[in-house]
Amino acid sequence: MCAICGLVHWDETPVRPEVVKAMRDVMANRGPDHAGLWMGEGVGLGHRRLKIIDLSTQANQPMSNENGTLWVVYNGEIYNFPELTRELQAAGHRFVSHSDTEVILHGYEEWGEGVVERLDGMFAFGLWDATRRRLLLARDRFGKKPLYFTVQGRRLAFASDIKAFRENPDLTLNINPAAIDCYLHHLGTTQEQCIYREVQKVRPAHYGVFTAEGCRWVRYWVPPFGQKQALREPEWLERMEATLRRAVRRRLVSDVPLGAFLSGGVDSSLVVALMSQVSGGPVRTFSVGFREEDYSELRYARMVAARYGTAHEEILLQPDVLGILPALVWEYGEPFGDSSAIPCFYVAQAARRSVTVALTGDGGDEMFGGYDIARAAWAAWWYERLLPRPARSVLDKGLLARENVRHIRWLRKLGTVAIHANSEPAIRHSLSMAFGPREKALLYRETFRQMLDGSPALEVFERWEKELAALHPIDRHLFMTLVTRLPNDYLVKVDVASMMVALELRSPFLDTAMAELAGAMDPLCKVRHGRRKYLLKKLAARHLPHEVIYRRKQGFALPLEHWLRREWAPWLRRWLPGGHLVGTGWFDASAIHQLIEEHASGKADHTHRLWALIWLELWWQMFVERTLKPTDRLDIGA
16 A cells, blocks of 8 residues: 655656656655655656555665656555566566555556556556656546546646645635535545546546547446346355455465454455464454444444454543544645545554554445335336335325325335335436535525536546436446445545554455446345345355344444534534634534534434534634644534
């Protein structure tokens, strides 16, 4: 794992090395083991290294080919690099290191841009071709590793962290209101909208070729949900086990100690089970929990740890964790409203004391239908099949009207199904939104509304829906989750939280072969009879206790609902309605006050909305007003 950055000037002005160094070193936590720099004609590349494979200096970056015509800075792990190395050696290429970085250089010499499609792993890289004076920027299939860029005039800058651009005095950075609208909807900015107008993200499964004349983009992979295979259940189970076991084995290659996050859920528990079997020795496992038992899965993690004899460590979080928030706001760089970033950071911090690499269960829910909305998609499929459209219309306008479903639990569930069956794509795929149109209408003042062009938070769904019309509703949901929620939220969370402490995370469920297997499955193998992850849980039953598998899903979130209602409520009343966001004239103070009071009284659950506003207020103080430092600690008792 590493951090990368670079500058390319096609206007023939020199690149200043001190600027590249400043961009590089603001990301030092991502790569504490080595700082590298290369300067060429109108080009500068910077690299911070975290040593994982080939700990020698020969694997340092920026790295070049034999004659210095190609230079690369790369962040990630290529799991098939041994196979690619052998193939390239057979073609006559000579390797001087044992690192996966060198595969990119020789692969580009052999296959050109086609090298990107051959890489199986998590990666983001910039490759400078001095002969053609062009830059190749590429990102892995799921967007596990971040890569930002900005083109301003005839100059380009790229980096692993958006904060790096703030270190370049030649760049213009203006706040993007559309990104704030997206953030309040999704609890994170999207691949299409960065917090600065001038900055973009290289999208997952894309690469771009930049020259003085412009840029050409290629989408080299799409989640493969179209081609189905008709296999019986036992055959699917055997293929799932073999594919996941292989994915785990490939992620155990390391020259430094490794372990695993063990939440107590099905996915991470299954990864730990297979790690224990493949490695042949005790696995180091790490879990986080809370005093509030409704949110804590520690007892299930202990069952798995006991079964496989892992070296297990637990972290118990208390309400005072809010103090770490300024440091997190700084590291994320953009507004990020997923509260599980906090437990993710603390478990990463604990793990880093004894390992440098950890495996996770990320991707299991997205591949195999683990979220409630996947079950809603299954139910909506039946709802559409069993009820003719006129009958559905009567239900939608009468019994399932919004004022009814808000107060009656079983009607609320049926209402969710009806929305999934009948709504526009943008609404159907955003049922878990924090601020919907109604809430935004109360929060936004006219000044902010006028800055928005349409509904940027919903446009991404409408764009993808056109490509997915032929898919089963369950597959449509899973595809949409893979291309929106996964790269915009979950992968951002684990990447930033882990790289704060220079810990590399690897996700066997996000193996390319696992994605292709999941895409080939009948969607009813994933959600059947209302049961999520139907076949994956059957596979897990071979390795895990029944109590771990068949229980209510808890997730990896803080008990914020209770903390915001009790311990944090007085501080919230004093601090948030009078903050900088209200001072901009963009947001309405009375709407924020109403959210706080309705939540505190138990009248409504505004957990996600309040947390989104807390993070956004802190982000504004830190990056716009510059009145908050990463080293400051919030004192909620003050």
